[in-house]
Amino acid sequence: MDVFLDRRLPDYFRSHSWQSIQHDPVAASAAFADFLGQRFGVIHGFSLAELDRDFLSDLNFPQTWDFKKLQVDSLLGHGASGAKKALLNDGFHGDKAAYNHFVTQVQLLRRMCLQILSAILPIKPTQVRLVTRFSETRMENLHYDQDAESDNHEAFRLYINLDRSPRIWATSYQMTELVQLGGRRLVSDIDERSPGEMILKRVMSRAFGGWNQRATERLAPRHMVYVDPGDVFFVDGRCVSHQVMTGHRVLSLYARIPHGSPRLAPTFATKLRQALMVAKQVPPGGETAIVNYFEPRQVTAAPQLREEWGSVFGETQTGRIRRFDDSGAVENRMGTAE
Numbered sequence: 062m063d064v065f066l067d068r069r070l071p072d073y074f075r076s077h078s079w080q081s082i083q084h085d086p087v088a089a090s091a092a093f094a095d096f097l098g099q100r101f102g103v104i105h106g107f108s109l110a111e112l113d114r115d116f117l118s119d120l121n122f123p124q125t126w127d128f129k130k131l132q133v134d135s136l137l138g139h140g141a142s143g144a145k146k147a148l149l150n151d152g153f154h155g156d157k158a159a160y161n162h163f164v165t166q167v168q169l170l171r172r173m174c175l176q177i178l179s180a181i182l183p184i185k186p187t188q189v190r191l192v193t194r195f196s197e198t199r200m201e202n203l204h205y206d207q208d209a210e211s212d213n214h215e216a217f218r219l220y221i222n223l224d225r226s227p228r229i230w231a232t233s234y235q236m237t238e239l240v241q242l243g244g245r246r247l248v249s250d251i252d253e254r255s256p257g258e259m260i261l262k263r264v265m266s267r268a269f270g271g272w273n274q275r276a277t278e279r280l281a282p283r284h285m286v287y288v289d290p291g292d293v294f295f296v297d298g299r300c301v302s303h304q305v306m307t308g309h310r311v312l313s314l315y316a317r318i319p320h321g322s323p324r325l326a327p328t329f330a331t332k333l334r335q336a337l338m339v340a341k342q343v344p345p346g347g348e349t350a351i352v353n354y355f356e357p358r359q360v361t362a363a364p365q366l367r368e369e370w371g372s373v374f375g376e377t378q379t380g381r382i383r384r385f386d387d388s389g390a391v392e393n394r395m396g397t398a399e
């Protein structure tokens with residue numbers, strides 16, 4: 062992994078050796094402490110040799126929301142399902158052998174991920190969700206991940222780059238840093254009793270804009286991260302702001318960790334509320350986070366990302382220039398993006 066640092070941000074990238082994590086509880090705790098501490102952890106030395114990397118790195122699934130977030134756990138159970146049928150027909154054009162090979166790969170990936178989780182997490186997750194992406198992602202907006210009920214659990218996210226090419230991310234402010242440095246200009250009239258994900262959404266859209274505000278006028282400083290093929294990394298996506306610049310094939314995993322163990326402190330909920338208290342002491346004009354401070358009316362996200370995902374993030378290689386500004390694709394006089 063190569064990280065091109067922006068010195069206006071802390072360097073929150075940390076390396077971990079799989080050998081150490083596996084055999085030394087202190088190393089495993091250090092990895093988990095990086096997760097809780099809003100850092101970006103990379104695990105070196107985890108073998109992917111069992112996987113058929115050539116097969117995986119040739120896959121191309123349709124550029125639709127469902128394929129972008131393909132929940133592959135559902136493929137592992139017995140019996141027919143709509144998801145299996147859609148994957149066989151639309152992902153593999155009816156090629157059963159390729160489909161079955163893919164399912165085998167997913168089984169292997171799941172086993173590998175569970176091995177990593179059991180080494181790092183201090184308590185067992187109540188839910189583990191595997192998602193694969195074998196479709197292109199290009200220039201997401203800078204964001205924090207939002208999870209329903211984020212105040213009552215932690216969300217451990219693990220990724221494996223399954224591509225031949227680097228996956229390029231940009232990362233920016235850690236959540237508590239953004240909130241504290243943004244001060245009242247960012248958090249005024251936010252009620253700390255609101256659900257954490259709602260607070261995070263308000264802070265994020267004021268700081269970075271909505272999902273379609275992906276043009277280049279964003280002020281936030283950003284580290285540029287080149288995730289190598291085969292790199293394994295984990296991060297609390299609620300706490301480290303990020304955007305995919307480009308990437309094609311990846312495995313991502315969400316593990317829901319229930320509260321109740323002292324080893325989970327400080328939780329996302331605590332970090333967020335404590336940062337809000339600090340922010341409320343910073344008067345307008347005293348803020349130092351370098352972000353856009355959008356007024357709500359300036360946040361222009363359209364409501365139908367799910368339906369529009371194919372055209373917004375797909376339809377690349379058009380043979381023409383597509384231009385985007387903060388309202389999304391720019392239309393020319395003929396009414397089409399050019």
Ligand SMILES: [Fe+2]
Pocket residue numbers: 204205206298303
């Ligand atoms: Fe994300």
